[in-house]
Amino acid sequence: MKKLAPVCYALLLVALVAAPFMGAYPVFVMKLMCFALFAAAFNLLLGYTGLLSFGHAAFFGGSAYAAGYLMKALGATPEIGLLAGTAAGALLGLVFGLLAIRRQGIYFAMITLALAQMVFFVALQVPFTGGEDGLQGVPRGKLFGLLDLSDDRTMYYVALVVVVAAFALIVRTVHSPFGQVLKGIKENEARAISLGYDTARFKLLAFVLSAALSGLAGALKTLVLGFATLSDVHWTASGGVILMTLVGGMGTLSGPIVGSAVVVMLENKLGEIGSGIASLTGVQWFGTLGESVTMVTGLIFVVCVLAFRRGVMGEVQAFVVRRRTPAAPAAVAPAHPTAAAATGSR
Amino acid sequence: MTLSLPALLSQLLLGLVNGSFYAMLSLGLAVIFGLLGVINFAHGALFMMGALFAWMGATYWNIEYWVMLIVAPLLVGAFGILIERLLLRRIYRLDPLYGLLLTLGLTLLIEGAFRSVYGVSGLGYDPPELLDGATSVGFMMLPNYRAWVVVVSLAVCLGTWFLIEKTRLGATLRAGTENPRLVEAFGINVPLMVMLTYGFGVALAAFAGVLAAPVIQVTPLMGQNLIIVVFAVVVIGGMGSILGSVLTGLGLGVIEGLTKVFYPEASSTVVFLIMVVVLLVRPAGLFGKEA
Numbered sequence: 087m088k089k090l091a092p093v094c095y096a097l098l099l100v101a102l103v104a105a106p107f108m109g110a111y112p113v114f115v116m117k118l119m120c121f122a123l124f125a126a127a128f129n130l131l132l133g134y135t136g137l138l139s140f141g142h143a144a145f146f147g148g149s150a151y152a153a154g155y156l157m158k159a160l161g162a163t164p165e166i167g168l169l170a171g172t173a174a175g176a177l178l179g180l181v182f183g184l185l186a187i188r189r190q191g192i193y194f195a196m197i198t199l200a201l202a203q204m205v206f207f208v209a210l211q212v213p214f215t216g217g218e219d220g221l222q223g224v225p226r227g228k229l230f231g232l233l234d235l236s237d238d239r240t241m242y243y244v245a246l247v248v249v250v251a252a253f254a255l256i257v258r259t260v261h262s263p264f265g266q267v268l269k270g271i272k273e274n275e276a277r278a279i280s281l282g283y284d285t286a287r288f289k290l291l292a293f294v295l296s297a298a299l300s301g302l303a304g305a306l307k308t309l310v311l312g313f314a315t316l317s318d319v320h321w322t323a324s325g326g327v328i329l330m331t332l333v334g335g336m337g338t339l340s341g342p343i344v345g346s347a348v349v350v351m352l353e354n355k356l357g358e359i360g361s362g363i364a365s366l367t368g369v370q371w372f373g374t375l376g377e378s379v380t381m382v383t384g385l386i387f388v389v390c391v392l393a394f395r396r397g398v399m400g401e402v403q404a405f406v407v408r409r410r411t412p413a414a415p416a417a418v419a420p421a422h423p424t425a426a427a428a429t430g431s432r
Numbered sequence: 433m434t435l436s437l438p439a440l441l442s443q444l445l446l447g448l449v450n451g452s453f454y455a456m457l458s459l460g461l462a463v464i465f466g467l468l469g470v471i472n473f474a475h476g477a478l479f480m481m482g483a484l485f486a487w488m489g490a491t492y493w494n495i496e497y498w499v500m501l502i503v504a505p506l507l508v509g510a511f512g513i514l515i516e517r518l519l520l521r522r523i524y525r526l527d528p529l530y531g532l533l534l535t536l537g538l539t540l541l542i543e544g545a546f547r548s549v550y551g552v553s554g555l556g557y558d559p560p561e562l563l564d565g566a567t568s569v570g571f572m573m574l575p576n577y578r579a580w581v582v583v584v585s586l587a588v589c590l591g592t593w594f595l596i597e598k599t600r601l602g603a604t605l606r607a608g609t610e611n612p613r614l615v616e617a618f619g620i621n622v623p624l625m626v627m628l629t630y631g632f633g634v635a636l637a638a639f640a641g642v643l644a645a646p647v648i649q650v651t652p653l654m655g656q657n658l659i660i661v662v663f664a665v666v667v668i669g670g671m672g673s674i675l676g677s678v679l680t681g682l683g684l685g686v687i688e689g690l691t692k693v694f695y696p697e698a699s700s701t702v703v704f705l706i707m708v709v710v711l712l713v714r715p716a717g718l719f720g721k722e723a
Contacts, residue, residue, distance in 0.1 A: 196667050
């Protein structure tokens with residue numbers, strides 16, 4: 087695993103750099119990257135700290151609005167938009183974190199969900215978000231006043247640099263002493279406290295970091311697609327990022343990338359997949375699959391929770407571990423969530 | 433500020449009506465959480481099923497409101513028992529967060545299924561003839577149906593409280609919440625009890641749904657926003673006490689109703705703001721025991 091993972095990452099990076107020249111539609115790949123970053127930021131919290139936030143749409147969408155408003159109404163340059171989006175995410179994260187960390191477990195999830203719903207209603211009502219229509223036609227502008235981002239290819243490489251840098255930060259955080267303490271808290275908070283760690287502060291810091299990076303993802307999404315809408319702050323966006331992390335494998339670094347790719351592809355291509363199955367099997371019903379994205383999403387949730395809790399990358403890791411240690415069946419990870427983190431972190 | 437007393441009172445009554453729904457839903461959530469350790473995200477979707485069943489009964493088969501008030505909760509309760517048997521039972525030993533995720537998936541499935549058939553626009557449902565119209569009570573016209581909702585909801589909540597706190601069955605249930613293994617050792621069929629509790633809790637949600645059908649627009653998404661408000665209600669009240677959750681639900685409904693009169697812009701956020709204040713002042717919730 088130790089040797090395999092860097093090779094995989096290098097291959098992925100090469101593929102991403104080459105993608106625009108290989109006929110991939112740059113805007114779609116950029117959208118994928120934004121959601122991959124969002125999911126990776128979320129996973130920092132769920133997978134490595136053990137906190138289930140049900141309010142990450144507030145950071146993603148709130149920052150999407152903040153960046154969009156700055157760039158559209160005030161004519162700010164893209165780098166200011168991205169920085170402001172990150173700051174908005176961090177600030178919201180600080181407020182959410184300070185409130186939600188007062189309660190544990192299931193209450194934490196409910197509180198973050200309720201706070202995010204409040205942000206949703208604020209976004210619906212305040213004048214500068216454009217209400218039901220959202221902010222449309224946000225200009226991409228020129229990065230540092232030099233690079234014209236209205237060209238898709240230029241935008242693509244800027245987005246790639248931003249996402250790779252943010253992802254590197256997440257990897258670094260996970261492997262840092264700070265990240266190790268977070269893992270310790272996840273596995274046994276009482277133990278971490280008795281070792282003298284101020285766990286509330288660690289949790290808050292992780293929350294703010296995750297929110298800030300989610301904000302960066304939201305701001306980048308606005309920059310790439312040129313709009314910020316209510317669906318970015320809706321609770322279903324929080325549900326979506328949970329699903330991405332769950333499908334990919336929580337507590338694995340590469341899981342959110344895989345998971346977000348699966349979920350975004352599914353949302354965008356379900357209609358095509360459906361008509362493909364329909365023409366293959368001759369069952370006409372599959373042709374209408376595109377209209378029932380919600381149901382398919384729900385089904386994946388149920389299946390993942392019941393039978394596939396380690397996610398794609400978690401299963402891959404477990405498989406590699408099994409191959410490495412054929413004589414020691416004890417190394418096979420139990421079906422408990424912490425197992426994914428325990429078997430390795432790549 | 434010019435404000436007529438009847439207008440104020442009618443908003444107050446509307447607040448009480450909403451509060452009754454909050455009370456019944458948070459009560460069901462608390463009972464289910466107590467025994468199953470699962471926060472039932474699907475509660476809103478099952479509330480919607482109750483309302484939609486009432487509408488379907490009236491529209492397709494001409495079944496009266498009064499019949500559906502009993503039948504819809506029974507159907508949804510049976511559906512809940514199926515959910516518990518087939519799905520929830522498999523995850524009790526896991527982190528409680530998985531329960532939330534599983535029921536979230538169920539919510540998307542249920543709402544998606546109904547939406548693909550009925551769309552998202554509101555379906556009209558008239559109150560039963562017996563409760564149509566309003567009665568004059570001197571200082572205001574009291575809409576009969578709304579008064580009925582408040583009275584019957586309170587009766588159901590108090591009945592539930594009595595059942596759980598004052599009867600032998602309730603004592604067993606509370607013991608099961610406290611220590612299921614020990615209760616099982618006394619020869620009580622705990623899995624059966626858990627199954628029936630979930631069925632009862634969701635039946636309560638469906639009952640609230642039927643009550644709500646003539647007051648709120650019936651749509652496949654009607655439970656979505658409601659469930660999040662109910663979560664805030666649960667955080668504010670804490671899930672430790674039954675009467676506590678009933679009181680919290682009603683109180684918040686009234687506050688929301690009054691906000692609609694005095695500062696309508698905040699009416700959709702006021703419950704969340706109260707939640708923030710409660711978290712700052714008393715993190716365990718007004719009636720909560722757990723931290």
